[in-house]
Amino acid sequence: MNSVQKSGFVPVKEFPDYEMNREGVVRKIGGPQLTVLYSSTGRPYVAFRKARKNRSRSINVLLVENFGPGAAEAVGMPEPDMNRVKTQRELARRPRSGKSLGQDARIGITSTCHGCKKPCINYYCDECWIEKRGFGMDDTSRTHADLYGN
Numbered sequence: 523m524n525s526v527q528k529s530g531f532v533p534v535k536e537f538p539d540y541e542m543n544r545e546g547v548v549r550k551i552g553g554p555q556l557t558v559l560y561s562s563t564g565r566p567y568v569a570f571r572k573a574r575k576n577r578s579r580s581i582n583v584l585l586v587e588n589f590g591p592g593a594a595e596a597v598g599m600p601e602p603d604m605n606r607v608k609t610q611r612e613l614a615r616r617p618r619s620g621k622s623l624g625q626d627a628r629i630g631i632t633s634t635c636h637g638c639k640k641p642c643i644n645y646y647c648d649e650c651w652i653e654k655r656g657f658g659m660d661d662t663s664r665t666h667a668d669l670y671g672n
């Protein structure tokens with residue numbers, strides 16, 4: 523047995539940079555314990571950092587995912603409904619429509635349109651791209667020839 527197992531900590535599923543024990547203590551491997559946060563309903567959770575994003579997980583869900591059914595109840599927390607958790611995650615993973623991808627892109631405004639000086643992310647704003655080449659920045663696979671045959 524290695525020292526990680528001896529101390530009761532196991533690597534957290536989905537978050538290999540972190541480890542946790544059956545008490546619900548979560549920490550970065552080789553780092554400090556994560557701060558326990560509380561939802562508006564008082565449910566404790568922690569926020570992992572993965573791919574430069576914060577990913578929040580309820581501690582009772584982490585306990586059951588990493589130690590099996592009953593692990594949340596064993597420390598006095600309500601057992602999560604894992605079927606519901608699974609369904610919610612599948613909904614969140616659904617691919618977005620082209621429209622919402624465009625909206626996401628617009629959140630990452632990094633420059634100013636070289637045509638009309640509006641904030642934009644890709645040299646020109648959507649309107650100016652449409653004016654210049656006949657399609658917006660979301661439709662990069664189509665060329666002028668595809669649209670107009672020349």
Ligand SMILES: [Zn+2]
Nearest residue numbers: 635638647650
């Ligand atoms: Zn513009």
